[in-house]
Amino acid sequence: MRKKSKFKHSVYLLAALAMLLYALPKLSFQNGPGWVLGFGVVWCIFAFMVIASHLHFIIGVDEEKQKRLDAVRKAKLAQWQGKWNEEGRVSQRS
Incomplete structure (x- = not known):
């Protein structure tokens, strides 16, 4: 059961990494402060939190x-x- 769960979290981790790598070039961080920049920063923070939580589970801390x-x-x-x-x-x- 534990290996199946780790596999599932590994797949979710790879999916989150792929979404982040796909989205980073498309997010605009150059227009200065505003809603677009805020959205990009918040989206990246949530993506990194998802990645970190799956890594935390996979490593088994x-x-x-x-x-x-x-x-x-x-x-x-x-x-x-x-x-x-x-x-x-x-x-x-x-």
């Missing part, structure tokens, strides 16, 4: 953090199930 979060989720689920089972026993006694 947060694998240890993800393992810790999974452990916390499991502990919370066990705690919730324990409370739910305890409430069920109390309501059955009443």
Whole structure:
């Protein structure tokens, strides 16, 4: 499952890079400050954020953090199930 997910993110990364490389020559940064320049800058920032997020996932920077979060989720689920089972026993006694 992990390899399939990394492949998917690799494809999305390549698509974002291709869009950025295609769009950069077409964006106008020479007309001075204005709406056109603002749009070009914001569009490039969003494209770089998409690229960075996919690289972050592919490199696996947060694998240890993800393992810790999974452990916390499991502990919370066990705690919730324990409370739910305890409430069920109390309501059955009443």
